[in-house]
Amino acid sequence: MIQLNQGFELSLKQMHRPLSELIYLDASATSPPAPEVLQVMSISYQKAWGNPSSLHSPGIKAAESLERSRQVIAKALGAVPNQVVFCSGGTESIHLALFGTAIFLPPGRLVISDVEHPIVNAVAHKLSQKGWTIQRWPVNSEGKVQLTYLDEILSPPTRLVSIVWGQGEVGTIQPVEKIGQACHERGIIFHTDAVQVLGHKTINWSKLPIDLLSFSAHKLHGPRGIGGFLRRSIIPCQPQFSGGGQESGLRSGTESVALAVGFASALDLMVNRLERNGEVDPLELWRNRLMAKLLLIQGIKLTGHPYLRLPYHISLLVKNSRGNPINGNRIVQILGNKGIAVSSGTACNSGTSRGSQVLQSMGYDEEDSLAGLRLTLGPWHAKDSFSELIQSIYNLTV
Ligand SMILES: Cc1ncc(COP(=O)(O)O)c(C=O)c1O
Incomplete structure (x- = not known):
């Protein structure tokens, strides 16, 4: 035992x-x-093992694979490739997207719901130590944020809002489109944690009022150790550590091409499954x-x-x-x-x-x-x- x-x-x-x-x-x-994911990752480890920043042929091959994966993910989510930022998973993604953005803004109010994943609470705590006030958006008995508080909660000095799209523990889907729209009308940056939603719902980022959207590959039959976020280019973001400046300077560290390939394959499978089944x-x-x-x-x-x-x-x-x-x-x-x-x-x-x-x-x-x-x-x-x-x-x- x-x-x-x-x-x-x-x-x-x-x-x-x-x-x-x-x-x-x-x-x-x-x-x-998924078996298909394991298969493409195995091929990638064998054939695209180079460092994507290297200028010789193994490096170029790896860089091509990485960028192809980025393209597949962007297409599946209605985004463009340079809006996709890779990192190690949901936790890092939420931290980088939220903290990296907040640090560029003058301290104000961060709004999070009462039912966020612990990482969002942790980032909020860190920001409170930097002069931000944290406002929790109450939920009702079904775990849904109460929109009756919307005007009050989004009033100045609210600068940043983060709401989980699909709550991991009780499954409730939050009205992120409504909240995002209301944020944009007020010049507030909106982040959503879409870790539990990705692959289970059609997402067309180009039409959504969401500035930052976090995800993780291992929740959708992809490999552990990779995730990322979508970011509109006008949203500032500061890297959390410096180094080689990969991922447009946002996330240093030699990229794992095989993980990116596996993630792209997993998302592609999930999105195709949705399409075949009428969304x-x-x-x-x-x-x-x-x-x-x-x-x-x-x-x-x-x-x-x-x-x-x-x-x-x-x-x-x-x-x-x-x-x-x-x-x-x-x-x-x-x-x-x-x-x-x-x-x-x-x-x-x-x-x-x-x-x-x-x-x-x-x-x-x-x-x-x-x-x-x-x-x-x-x-x-x-x-x-x-x-x-x-x-x-x-x-x-x-
Ligand atoms: C809603 C939600 N956000 C974030 C995370 C963290 O993702 P990761 O495990 O990739 O760090 C999880 C994982 O359980 C989650 O359910």
Whole structure:
């Protein structure tokens, strides 16, 4: 047995089960790279291994591959290639986009929602130490920012707003187009964290009132270690460290061409899947069926918005038949022992004994906020693979 933190135990056999045997319902934490992605990355490691800044042929080949990947990503998102900035993933992207931009502005007010990923809270904290005031945009019981506060919240001295597009823990989709539009009418820069949205929704950046948009490849069947953001050229941004000046001076460090190639391939696959399905994520149908069955179980309640939610995302509050909340981490452990991988909230918060801040912001009390369960689907599921999951959750509640 391997002993993990918080007494969480998994047998080696369970940890190493192939995906086909595991019921993996934690796509929001990470997703397995698609076979096509692994294939193009392997070719890239073999054939485009040069340093893209070098002037000899291996370097030129690598630079061509890198720029081709940038083009594919830009096209998939309705952007132009020089608006795509690569870095190591969602966390770095949000930090660079938000902090790098804010540092150019005179300190004012930064608005973030009450349900942001911890990185946004961390950047806000850092900016508060530089003279910025931080305004939290409250959410309602479904996790949606309350637009009734819009005028008040966007009044001067608001200079920068960052709102998560698709909330990772409860799945609620925020009205980013409305917020972005309102920001632009007031000369405010708008950033959105689209890490959970990319690949699941058609994005046409050229038509969106969004100045900065962060993403990460490993959430959409791409490799870990690469992400980035879209940035309009009029938005200033300061690099967080200096060096060779790669990525138009915004992010120094020799670029990983194979990761960029893998990311482009993953996004291309996801966007093609959306196109083939009339711009609707095909996972939505399966998600709806599973969600409907789970909600028939007494004691199970949906958290987040009933329909304005990520198409692959189910978030629940689990109580037993006597109405007592069941600890989410315990459920994760019990299901984990059966080869069903789920999470009790965001991967970043799992393993802590604190209640979910996101659920508490939505009005849940501390006890309930420990009973969250998140199931996030991917295209790897066999059609009828959920009966064991439904039975196991039912057994927990009786
Ligand atoms: C909404 C959201 N933003 C940002 C991140 C951070 O992305 P990364 O893991 O690539 O650093 C995550 C990861 O869970 C996320 O869900």
